[in-house]
Amino acid sequence: MTDLCDLGFVKDAIGETIVSTYTLDMQPTAAPMGVVIKNNKQLLVRPYVSSLTYKNLQASRCAVVNVTSDPELFYLTAFKEANSGGKLPCGFFEKAESVAAPRLRTANAVIEVLVTKVGSFNSERAEFLCDAQLVAASKALPTVYCRAQFATIEAIVHATRIKPFLKGSKEEQERALNLLELVNVCQDVVDRTAPNSRYSELMADLSQRINSWRNQSESLR
Ligand SMILES: Cc1cc2nc3c(=O)[nH]c(=O)nc-3n(C[C@H](O)[C@H](O)[C@H](O)COP(=O)(O)O)c2cc1C
Incomplete structure (x- = not known):
């Protein structure tokens, strides 16, 4: 399996990703989240407890960590109100293979994860320790630094x-x-x-x- 270091994650450095989850009523949703790797197979997600992603992770105990550098995807997932109808289009998503979560169709790589431990990072943010179940990367060409x-x-x-x-x-x-x-x-x-x-x-x-x-x-x- 491709491991997390192959995707550019570096120990002690936050990697900016988009975490996708299902809501309690099984609507696919996603939000940008910084993640930190613990080792080749485990990572930490630290959502504000006020976020929908926190609520969804608490309830479903799984997610997909999507790797992309597309500013438009970051924008539309950070501010859902910027989408037509105020909601991310269902067409953005497909079902993950190994966990009960949606994943972004256009991501350059996906990390399907199960939550193994829930803790608190600080007074405003929780910390979810996640185990990678599947890591899949596209054959995207290298891209220029812009x-x-x-x-x-x-x-x-x-x-x-x-x-x-x-x-x-x-x-x-x-x-x-x-x-x-x-x-x-x-x-x-x-x-x-x-x-x-x-x-x-x-x-x-x-x-x-x-x-x-x-x-x-x-x-x-
Ligand atoms: C690159 C980037 C990284 C972010 N990292 C985090 C994070 O680690 N934790 C967090 O709670 N919010 C983070 N945010 C902000 C959330 O994505 C934002 O508040 C979003 O609206 C939350 O959506 P939700 O309520 O649907 O979960 C980040 C935003 C960006 C653009």
């Missing part, structure tokens, strides 16, 4: 924290503004290296979304 591609994913990570922080305490709102600065740095990279690209379109959509959260949180004050 700054705009990774800047877009970086901006999406920051934006997922901006949303809850804008609704929070004064201190959290301060943190939201700091994250907004980081999104602006990513925006600058995309503007300079990939104007008029799919990445600049995603960044424009993201920035509109952030503005609408800011307007909403201001109108609540």
Whole structure:
């Protein structure tokens, strides 16, 4: 079996993936999640306890960890409201082979996992220890390093924290503004290296979304 190190996971470094699960009523869903490997066959997923992925993992005790570098997949799975109808299309998914979870059809690799232990990472995040049951990789060609591609994913990570922080305490709102600065740095990279690209379109959509959260949180004050 292909092992986790073959997919670029490195000890003590977070690998950014998309974790797919079934909801309690068996709807396929997915969300970006950082994972850390313990060894060639085990990994840790650390979802916020407020996330749907946490709820699903608790209930089903299995998932698929999907490997991709596609910013659009990160965007649509991080912000379900960006999909038409506010929900990820069923066509994104197929059934996993070895666990009762969905997997992303267009992933470059999939790791089908069973949860073997549930613990707490900190006051806000749980920690699921997972055993790989199956690792399958596509024969994707090597891809060039594109700054705009990774800047877009970086901006999406920051934006997922901006949303809850804008609704929070004064201190959290301060943190939201700091994250907004980081999104602006990513925006600058995309503007300079990939104007008029799919990445600049995603960044424009993201920035509109952030503005609408800011307007909403201001109108609540
Ligand atoms: C690259 C990336 C990595 C992320 N890593 C995590 C993570 O490790 N844990 C977590 O709870 N959220 C993480 N997020 C944020 C969640 O994906 C986001 O809050 C999402 O909306 C949760 O969806 P869900 O409620 O359907 O699970 C990450 C986002 C991105 C873009």
